[in-house]
Amino acid sequence: MNPENSQVAIDLLIYPKWIIPIEPTGVTLSDHALAINDGCIVDLLPCEKALKLYSPREEVELPSHVLLPGLVNLHTHAAMSLLRGYADDLPLNTWLSEHIWPAEARHLSADFVHTGTLLACAEMLRGGITTFNDMYFFPAAAADAVRQSGMRAALGLVVLDHPTNYAADADDYLAKGLALRDACKDYPLLSFCLAPHAPYTVSDKTFEKIATLSAQLEIPIHTHLHETRHEIAESITQYGVRPMQRLHTLGLLGPQFIAVHAVHLEAAEIDQLSLTGCHIAFCPTSNLKLGSGIPNIKPIHQRGINFGLGTDSAASNNRLDIFQEMRLSTLLAKGVNEDATLLTAHQALQAATLNGASALGLDQQIGSLLPGKAADLCAVRLDDWMLQPCFDPASHLVYTAGRDNVTHTWVAGKLQMQNGLPSNIEIQQLLARTNIWHNRLAY
């Protein structure tokens, strides 16, 4: 019936104990296998059928693991991992103006960004993150680090109106960013967002340019929005309107727009986000830690607005750990609204995978285990004695396990993390470079 020579040759067949494919939603499969070829998922099917149909060059058996799409970190400033815990327990304005910005003014350079981004990539791969959406200076140095790591990233082409060590003015930021995008166009794991820093650092004129460029180039826009009450009050003073209204007037809101934070939203603003098809990157740890407030996922979720999860940088988190953000998101949704049924474990997993991919316009490529998508995957081992008993693997991923339980991370079918270490990053060398920056920053 199934003679050997009728089997289809593929690169890899993975047999985990469970698979959570994210699409269809809310499903946990047992006795299934994932077939991968040429970096892509070719099939998700019962093990018995897989053994008959496919002849894999490599097989990976994961008898105590759950396999799911790689996690998407929808907002970070990866290079700031060098500033992990640099200043804590301070209000946002003090933290930025007296600690973070002075440190950046003194130290910001391509080497800082390369080292910090590589450190972030290592940490993220260790924790099952396969894609991140970045916003930082010297993105060409970040691109080099990302390519070395083997991760997928959407790099933000950062734009501000004031000068930094990286660029002189808005046009300079844009020119450098677009040149990088051109230089990377043959590398399929990198995509780009236009990344105007925030309403309080970018002028109307620059925002208008960005809206035009986004439409011309068909790339997303990624900006901090309504993070603090202070930001909103300042905008009302300076522009007479709240920041979101200003950006709407300037033509920025739409399905290509990712609003990062969105902690403080009025009902009409939620309507506007919904009507225009914007996406939100929630960063709950960072919002709480900086005292910005508590984002409320409930009305966003109810209005069908797409939202993903971000860590923000290690300077305000202090981990690049999407497991923590999943856990915190669902706990906050339940706690703020006094409703334990909100943001179930499966919904939190979707927020951390497919929703992030959708925000980046990458949902045809990643975010779920549909055949045809790239094999961006992570495996989480659930038989650690500290996690017993286990009644439901989806619940365990969100409420019980952590990134330390991730055992394998694949990006486009390549195993980029196993045995606790990234495949292409030499940790001792990275630590030596990190230590140099630590010494410069600490003294």
Next chain:
Amino acid sequence: MNPENSQVAIDLLIYPKWIIPIEPTGVTLSDHALAINDGCIVDLLPCEKALKLYSPREEVELPSHVLLPGLVNLHTHAAMSLLRGYADDLPLNTWLSEHIWPAEARHLSADFVHTGTLLACAEMLRGGITTFNDMYFFPAAAADAVRQSGMRAALGLVVLDHPTNYAADADDYLAKGLALRDACKDYPLLSFCLAPHAPYTVSDKTFEKIATLSAQLEIPIHTHLHETRHEIAESITQYGVRPMQRLHTLGLLGPQFIAVHAVHLEAAEIDQLSLTGCHIAFCPTSNLKLGSGIPNIKPIHQRGINFGLGTDSAASNNRLDIFQEMRLSTLLAKGVNEDATLLTAHQALQAATLNGASALGLDQQIGSLLPGKAADLCAVRLDDWMLQPCFDPASHLVYTAGRDNVTHTWVAGKLQMQNGLPSNIEIQQLLARTNIWHNRLAY
């Protein structure tokens, strides 16, 4: 000057990279050593002096670690670790009445409690917890498990007015509890609390008996209080007053009283807690996960009310992880009040150690590294590459590290956890017993 024979013989000298003694507050020491003899701390002093003064039978060098008091889990139902993730994403009443209580009615037994408590002890020791405050049925079985583990615990002598598999009525619960206390009086690591379950399961008459017993025996009272709005509304219907007012009238509030949860407090109730010298056990993960609400630490902290941190049970958390509760407590304090300066890293560490000890009346024995106190300690290794760089070890303990970074846990000078495993609990045997219960519960 310091001839060999003038050195004092001691059991153990620990040289960590850093020591956070909790008392004095806010201090991180470098180049210090902790001297331990006969289970107690005898000295905390500069390494150089320690080498001259003491002749230890054992030395432990911890070159990348921070040493701090063992963590205190101020509220749990340890045996419910067998119900970890048994039912999630459900409101408290449904969760209790349709899932947890029926499971308990079918399965509750001394063996269930022994297995579940041993599993909890193993998990807690792994995460640096040396003391926990328990409330559950069959406390004699819990006591056996605690003694096997080598941990310190305050066992709750649970009291309800309705019958369970464990006891028939309030007098029966009390009689069994007090008999256990008598039977354990020669075991120094066990202490006891009277543990009336909650205002909605305990009658006035029983509360009055408990108040009298607490005064006679000089032991704390530990009860759930103001966990949900529903509980408060029910009390107003049934008793005409909010639960706390009822307990106050019944004479329960005072320095021996630990209010667990305290999510919903009016200003006058905060005054009352402060004036009467009550303690609070905050369980933020559980309160959020069950949709009970968000406890606000700010006014409690400002009024000087002593508060510690609890995990609640693994059925509503789903980890017995005080690192998570420290992180979440400080994040919530900052986020709810939009003030990043609230509950600093050092304050969160104090809540998780000394404050818990004070609530249990054990602050003369544990909770800080003062000479004379028991050597209940944990060591956390901070040189994992995922935690780099490290500017401040206190910040790293709360915001960056996790229980997986704990390397050693000592209770009364005995090493009860190292290399990821408890010293006195055979994990494979425990897993086999856990698995039997898992199968009974799952089908």
